[in-house]
Amino acid sequence: YSLVSPQFSNWFGFTEPEVDQMLEDFQQTHRRQEVQDWYNGYLFGNQVIFNPWSVLNFISRQPVIPIPYWVNTSSNDLIRELVMEGPSYLKESVERLLSGESVTVALKENISLRELKHSDQALWSLLTFSGYLKPLRFFEQDDVIYYELAIPNKEVHAFFRETVQSWLNQQIGSHPLQQLLKALLQGDLKTFGHYLQELVLGVLSYHDMAGDAPERVYHAFVLGLLVSLGSRYEVRSNRESGFGRYDLLLLPQDKTQSGFVFEFKKIDEEENETCETALQAALQQIQDKAYATELRQSGVEKILGIAVVVQGKKVRLKHLEL
Numbered sequence: 001y002s003l004v005s006p007q008f009s010n011w012f013g014f015t016e017p018e019v020d021q022m023l024e025d026f027q028q029t030h031r032r033q034e035v036q037d038w039y040n041g042y043l044f045g046n047q048v049i050f051n052p053w054s055v056l057n058f059i060s061r062q063p064v065i066p067i068p069y070w071v072n073t074s075s076n077d078l079i080r081e082l083v084m085e086g087p088s089y090l091k092e093s094v095e096r097l098l099s100g101e102s103v104t105v106a107l108k109e110n111i112s113l114r115e116l117k118h119s120d121q122a123l124w125s126l127l128t129f130s131g132y133l134k135p136l137r138f139f140e141q142d143d144v145i146y147y148e149l150a151i152p153n154k155e156v157h158a159f160f161r162e163t164v165q166s167w168l169n170q171q172i173g174s175h176p177l178q179q180l181l182k183a184l185l186q187g188d189l190k191t192f193g194h195y196l197q198e199l200v201l202g203v204l205s206y207h208d209m210a211g212d213a214p215e216r217v218y219h220a221f222v223l224g225l226l227v228s229l230g231s232r233y234e235v236r237s238n239r240e241s242g243f244g245r246y247d248l249l250l251l252p253q254d255k256t257q258s259g260f261v262f263e264f265k266k267i268d269e270e271e272n273e274t275c276e277t278a279l280q281a282a283l284q285q286i287q288d289k290a291y292a293t294e295l296r297q298s299g300v301e302k303i304l305g306i307a308v309v310v311q312g313k314k315v316r317l318k319h320l321e322l
Contacts, residue, residue, distance in 0.1 A: 242290025
């Protein structure tokens with residue numbers, strides 16, 4: 001039986017009552033929320049399960065702050081390799097997962113290692129059945145069962161974030177990435193746009209832009225670049241705010257710092273749209289749809305709206321204070 005089956009589901013790890021008892025026995029009940037956020041999140045059948053390896057390490061070591069235990073084992077090498085060497089759309093999916101979104105796929109309970117590099121279904125199944133993703137819900141369509149998958153907890157989130165960061169460092173180096181992020185946080189959007197253009201030219205291919213929605217590729221790419229800000233900003237993607245759904249939002253932990261809202265747009269050449277009119281339209285959409293509402297309600301006062309217009313591998317930015 002796999003973790004999507006209800007049979008024996010409470011034997012795959014620690015249940016909530018078992019964890020509560022352990023925390024009580026070791027005088028750690030005041031850290032219940034930390035354990036929940038970092039090592040819980042799994043659904044085996046209909047049973048909520050904690051990662052037993054991580055919980056035991058946490059309780060025995062009683063660290064000042066929670067840290068990854070299970071995902072730092074050598075058994076993750078295969079997963080890292082598959083994610084880092086996989087196709088671009090896989091990285092895009094991982095980047096969306098990191099921002100709190102989910103992916104919907106069909107799973108295969110019986111997979112072989114030889115399938116992993118050639119079958120998307122086999123790869124998503126491995127990520128799910130080995131604990132890197134959790135099924136939120138499922139539905140049947142055309143006689144196929146589909147599962148909505150998400151990252152289960154902070155421990156696994158840290159693993160994916162570090163994997164994407166490692167891939168970016170291999171592709172572009174850590175210095176250009178740090179310079180790009182520094183420019184953004186300082187509000188120097190001209191420099192930010194310059195570095196973004198350089199990274200696009202160095203990493204993305206024309207094949208990535210060949211689809212009907214190249215702005216989605218840029219959206220996912222920028223989302224991956226911003227993963228490094230995870231300790232200072234909450235990176236959110238495709239969520240409702242105001243009267244619509246923004247593309248990308250950065251919510252600062254320190255509310256005295258700037259918040260950012262991104263809108264990505266391709267130039268509609270059939271409508272004789274120019275780069276400048278596309279930029280203005282994207283900024284107008286940020287204003288008209290009140291995408292800054294979520295940031296304001298969180299107590300952020302300084303907010304920048306950033307329009308990103310794409311045409312092939314060319315990228316242009318324009319911003320305004322909201």
